[in-house]
Amino acid sequence: xxxxxxxxxxxxxxxxxxxxxxxxxxxxxxxxxxxxxxxxxxxxxxxxxxxxxxxxxxxxxxxxxxxxxxxxxxxxxxxxxxxxxxxxxxxxxxxxxxxxxxxxxxxxxxxxxxxxxxxxxxxxxxxxxxxxxxxxxxxxxxxxxxxxxxxxxxxxxxxxxxxxxxxxxxxxxxxxxxxxxxxxxxxxxxxxxxxxxxxxxxxxxxxxx
Amino acid sequence: xxxxxxxxxxxxxxxxxxxxxxxxxxxxxxxxxxxxxxxxxxxxxxxxxxxxxxxxxxxxxxxxxxxxxxxxxxxxxxxxxxxxxxxxxxxxxxxxxxxxxxxxxxxxxxxxxxxxxxxxxxxxxxxxxxxxxxxxxxxxxxxxxxxxxxxxxxxxxxxxxxxxxxxxxxxxxxxxxxxxxxxxxxxxxxxxxxxxxxxxxxxxxxxxxxxxxxxxxxxxxxxxxxxxxxxxxxxxxxxxxxxxxxxxxxxxxxxxxxxxxxxxxxxxxxxxxxxxxxxxxxxxxxxxxxxxxxxxxxxxxxxxxxxxxxxxxxxxxxxxxxxxxxxxxxxxxxxxxxxxxxxxxxxxxxxxxxxxxxxxxxxxxxxxxxxxxxxxxxxxxxxxxxxxxxxxxxxxxxxxxxxxxxxxxxxxxxxxxxxxxxxxxxxxxxxxxxxxxxxxxxxxxxxxxxxxxxxxxxxxxxxxxxxxxxxxxxxxxxxxxxxxxxxxxxxxxxxxxxxxxxxxxxxxxxxxxx
Numbered sequence: 065x066x067x068x069x070x071x072x073x074x075x076x077x078x079x080x081x082x083x084x085x086x087x088x089x090x091x092x093x094x095x096x097x098x099x100x101x102x103x104x105x106x107x108x109x110x111x112x113x114x115x116x117x118x119x120x121x122x123x124x125x126x127x128x129x130x131x132x133x134x135x136x137x138x139x140x141x142x143x144x145x146x147x148x149x150x151x152x153x154x155x156x157x158x159x160x161x162x163x164x165x166x167x168x169x170x171x172x173x174x175x176x177x178x179x180x181x182x183x184x185x186x187x188x189x190x191x192x193x194x195x196x197x198x199x200x201x202x203x204x205x206x207x208x209x210x211x212x213x214x215x216x217x218x219x220x221x222x223x224x225x226x227x228x229x230x231x232x233x234x235x236x237x238x239x240x241x242x243x244x245x246x247x248x249x250x251x252x253x254x255x256x257x258x259x260x261x262x263x264x265x266x267x268x269x270x271x272x273x
Numbered sequence: 274x275x276x277x278x279x280x281x282x283x284x285x286x287x288x289x290x291x292x293x294x295x296x297x298x299x300x301x302x303x304x305x306x307x308x309x310x311x312x313x314x315x316x317x318x319x320x321x322x323x324x325x326x327x328x329x330x331x332x333x334x335x336x337x338x339x340x341x342x343x344x345x346x347x348x349x350x351x352x353x354x355x356x357x358x359x360x361x362x363x364x365x366x367x368x369x370x371x372x373x374x375x376x377x378x379x380x381x382x383x384x385x386x387x388x389x390x391x392x393x394x395x396x397x398x399x400x401x402x403x404x405x406x407x408x409x410x411x412x413x414x415x416x417x418x419x420x421x422x423x424x425x426x427x428x429x430x431x432x433x434x435x436x437x438x439x440x441x442x443x444x445x446x447x448x449x450x451x452x453x454x455x456x457x458x459x460x461x462x463x464x465x466x467x468x469x470x471x472x473x474x475x476x477x478x479x480x481x482x483x484x485x486x487x488x489x490x491x492x493x494x495x496x497x498x499x500x501x502x503x504x505x506x507x508x509x510x511x512x513x514x515x516x517x518x519x520x521x522x523x524x525x526x527x528x529x530x531x532x533x534x535x536x537x538x539x540x541x542x543x544x545x546x547x548x549x550x551x552x553x554x555x556x557x558x559x560x561x562x563x564x565x566x567x568x569x570x571x572x573x574x575x576x577x578x579x580x581x582x583x584x585x586x587x588x589x590x591x592x593x594x595x596x597x598x599x600x601x602x603x604x605x606x607x608x609x610x611x612x613x614x615x616x617x618x619x620x621x622x623x624x625x626x627x628x629x630x631x632x633x634x635x636x637x638x639x640x641x642x643x644x645x646x647x648x649x650x651x652x653x654x655x656x657x658x659x660x661x662x663x664x665x666x667x668x669x670x671x672x673x674x675x676x677x678x679x680x681x682x683x684x685x686x687x688x689x690x691x692x693x694x695x696x697x698x699x700x701x702x703x704x705x706x707x708x709x710x711x712x713x714x715x716x717x718x719x720x721x722x723x724x725x726x727x728x729x730x731x732x733x734x735x736x737x738x739x740x741x742x743x744x745x746x747x748x749x750x751x752x753x754x755x756x757x758x759x760x761x762x763x764x765x766x767x768x769x770x771x772x773x774x775x776x777x778x779x780x781x782x783x784x785x786x787x
Contacts, residue, residue: 068686076396076483078409078749079779085756086772093765109408 080110087119096123114144121153130157148178155187164194172200179207182218189221198225216246223255232263276306277380279372280355280438283309284345285363287316290403291480293325298366300328304373308332310349315339343447343455350438350446359435360456364480367432371476375435378470386467387436387460389429390476391415393748399482407779410478410749417713418469420518421613421679423461424508425547429469431456432477436463444512451503458507465516465549473716473746508547509569514594522550522616523595523644525586528603531556531564539568541607548613553593555585586659587651590644599630599641600659606632610679615641617679618671626669628676640670682713689721698729716746723754732761749775 087102100123107116121136137153144150155170168191174184185208192201205222209215219242226235239256242249281299285292292311299309311323312334323333334348350358357376361367375388382388394413397405416428423429434456444462451458463469514521524542528535531554542552552571554561561573574589586600597619599612611630618628619641627642638660642650650666663670689704705722709715719742726735739755752775759768 068683068690075411075750076408078396078411078753078775079407082749082753082772082775082779085753085760086769086776089756089760089765089768089772092760109406 077110080106080113083109084115084119087116091119091123091126094126096127099123112143114140114147114150117143118147118149118153121150125153125156125160130160133157146177148174148181148184151177152181152184152187155184155191159187159191159194164191167191168195168200172204175204175207179204180211182208182215185218186221198228201225202229214245216242216249216252219245220249220252220255223252223259227255227259227262232259232266235259236263276304277356277376278354279304279307279357279359279376279435280349280353281307281309281359281361281372282312282346282349282353283361283363284312284314284342284349285316285319286314286339286342288363289317289319289322291364291405292319292322294366295361295363296322296326296331298368298371299361300326300331301369302367302372303369304376307372308353308355310334310353312336312345312349314342314345341449341452343449343451346455347446347449350441353438355438357435358438358441360431361477362432362479365432365478367477368475370474372435374472374474374476378472379435379437382470384468385470386440387429387434387463388470388472389418389433389435390472390474391746392430392433393475393478395478395480397480397482399484405480405482407781408483410779412475412748412750415471415473415714415717417471419682420464420468421548421617423464423469424549424613425680427454427457427460429456429460430479431460432479434460440466448506448510451506453500454503454507458510461507462510462512465512465519467518475746475748505543508549509543511549511551511570519549520597520616520620521595522548522597522599522612523589523593524550524552524599524601524612525589525593526552526554526601526603527582527586528554528556530560535603538601538603538605538607539571542601543568545607545609546612548616550612551593551595553589555589583655583659587655590647590651593644596644597641598644598647600639602637602639605630605637605639608632612641614673614678618673618676619643621677622671625667626671627663628671628673631673642668682708682711686721689725693725693728698725701725702729702731716742720751723751723758727754727758727761732758736762743771747774747778749778752778 083102083106087099087106090099090102100120103116103119103123106113117136117140121133121140124133124136133153134157137150137157140147140150141154151170151174155167155174158170159167168188171184171188171191174181175188178184185204188201188204192198202222202225205218205225208218209222212218219238223235223238223242226238236256236259239252239259242252243256246252283295283299296309296311307330309331311319311331313319313336315336315338320333320335323331332352336345336348346360357379359372359375371390374390378388379385391412393410395407396409396411397407400406414428414430416422419428440463443466444459447455448458526539539552550570553574554571555574555576557578558573558575574592576585576588590598597616599615615628615630625646627640627646630639630641633639640659640663642663646668650662650668654662654665657665660670685704685708689701692701692704702722702725705718705725709718709722719738723735723738723742726738735758739751739758742751743755752771756768756771756775759771
């Protein structure tokens with residue numbers, strides 16, 4: 065018999081959730097001290113959760129306090145070794161310290177755990193640029209686009225990489241989509257023009273040959 | 274207007290640590306004309322706690338022997354003099370407006386003899402010193418009164434209930450043979466005589482720890498056999514008539530003998546019927562006497578050996594006492610709601626309408642009608658078959674699928690939940706919007722709409738309903754959801770304001786609904 069006994073779910077994590085939300089909201093608007101206080105409260109409410117330490121790490125990163133951020137992300141990782149945000153945080157610290165290889169590996173770990181993590185994806189892209197290697201990142205950008213088919217910024221990044229790899233038709237197709245979605249995106253329009261020009265040049269060369 | 278006396282009853286057993294809070298919340302009511310019974314059910318001494326309040330309104334009953342909660346309640350009720358009675362467990366708390374809120378609605382609506390409010394179920398962690406760390410406050414149940422639901426299961430928690438004391442003269446006192454579901458038993462019996470007034474304000478809290486719960490009611494429910502036994506004992510309880518709000522049901526079992534399959538059918542009736550009934554079995558008394566019948570609410574109608582099937586039914590019809598009658602042929606398939614759909618249809622039908630049960634057929638005709646209609650038809654056309662006599666007497670025999678049935682609200686909610694699980698938020702919202710057009714459970718439905726709109730990404734709609742909801746009755750959940758919507762719309766200061774309100778409720782600092 066279809067009888068609904070409970071209206072609200074039997075949730076025993078509200079207080080933790082409220083504290084985390086408060087921490088996140090304060091952190092987003094740049095009020096780092098209250099954010100830190102709420103994350104600390106959340107940590108004492110649920111000592112086994114990685115979330116508050118990720119929050120503390122993000123706040124420390126914003127304050128450019130890399131040592132504190134490092135400690136916080138490591139605690140988050142220790143509490144939950146599949147916490148993608150902890151990997152992303154540690155990667156950012158490596159990146160800021162100039163260890164692009166270390167950053168790249170940690171961003172990759174993050175993407176393996178959470179292919180949806182845009183921060184890690186862009187970090188991966190930046191680290192790739194800083195190292196001058198791109199091949200590994202194309203896969204993750206493609207994966208991300210499968211999930212977020214209208215993300216113009218990722219379309220642009222991926223088409224730039226395709227172009228670098230000489231995959232001009234794929235690059236053009238992606239850019240056409242990007243421009244259709246956002247005609248005001250001048251970078252995409254410019255790159256599209258450049259690619260179309262390159263394709264016609266290539267065709268001309270073929271004809272001449 | 275004079276303020277009627279209210280009796281608050283607090284049974285206690287070995288909870289010295291929490292009793293001061295509970296008792297304190299009763300003493301601090303903004304309604305002064307109260308008497309408070311603290312009944313120690315043979316547990317450790319609490320006289321020092323009671324005396325520390327130094328309040329002449331407190332009456333302390335110290336039982337030597339532990340005899341269970343119903344006994345404690347009955348002992349206090351025997352001494353209570355209030356016009357109204359309400360109950361508080363020794364580890365729960367009232368908000369200061371609890372008594373005044375419920376007295377207010379009962380005094381203003383004298384047709385209602387019972388009122389109930391909403392409660393927070395407080396999830397907590399017990400710290401080493403025994404104190405409670407609050408983790409969540411959830412409105413677990415907030416359902417408008419539904420008599421059929423009440424017959425099926427409880428939807429009014431004991432702590433939230435206030436009733437007229439004189440109602441107990443009709444229902445009887447608490448059943449001391451029950452070890453669990455004591456509150457449902459009494460609320461169910463109340464439902465025979467009165468509607469319940471639902472106040473959607475949150476006026477109390479009851480506590481549930483994450484650790485193994487020491488509540489007798491929780492322990493009892495883990496023993497499934499014991500639980501089922503108590504449920505059946507409650508469902509068979511029939512207070513003394515007249516019932517003002519419930520029509521009695523007589524089920525006439527049309528069988529030649531009670532053995533094998535028919536015993537099975539009787540067992541199915543007992544297991545599947547929650548509407549109050551008496552099962553009448555027309556058969557010769559000497560044969561009935563040979564049956565070791567231990568079923569509750571079963572009556573033999575003595576008939577001669579050689580009488581026809583219809584004559585047996587007619588005799589049972591004349592002897593049975595229910596306002597509603599169902600003819601149950603032997604071999605009829607009994608499932609959940611088999612008879613409740615029919616009684617519900619009769620409740621909502623016109624005179625001269627009767628209802629053929631689902632799965633009824635030409636050869637196995639099962640029908641429900643008002644007794645007076647049945648008698649009229651059978652008296653006028655005794656030689657006709659059952660169906661023909663009903664038709665000939667001008668009764669309309671309707672199919673049950675043509676009319677509303679009980680628990681439709683729940684069926685729709687279930688359907689919407691299924692749609693949500695399938696990710697079809699749009700369809701779920703449509704169902705909730707359809708339900709919102711009725712007057713039932715408005716806050717509940719609005720909460721569902723907000724959640725579905727949020728998940729579907731319809732943030733403008735979500736925020737509109739969320740504002741309505743939080744203006745009417747904010748809960749931790751609704752505030753938290755509203756804050757998440759604000760975040761999605763980049764309104765961080767709005768989100769922070771809402772979250773702080775939620776935090777205050779969780780910390781018990783402010784009663785924002787007052």
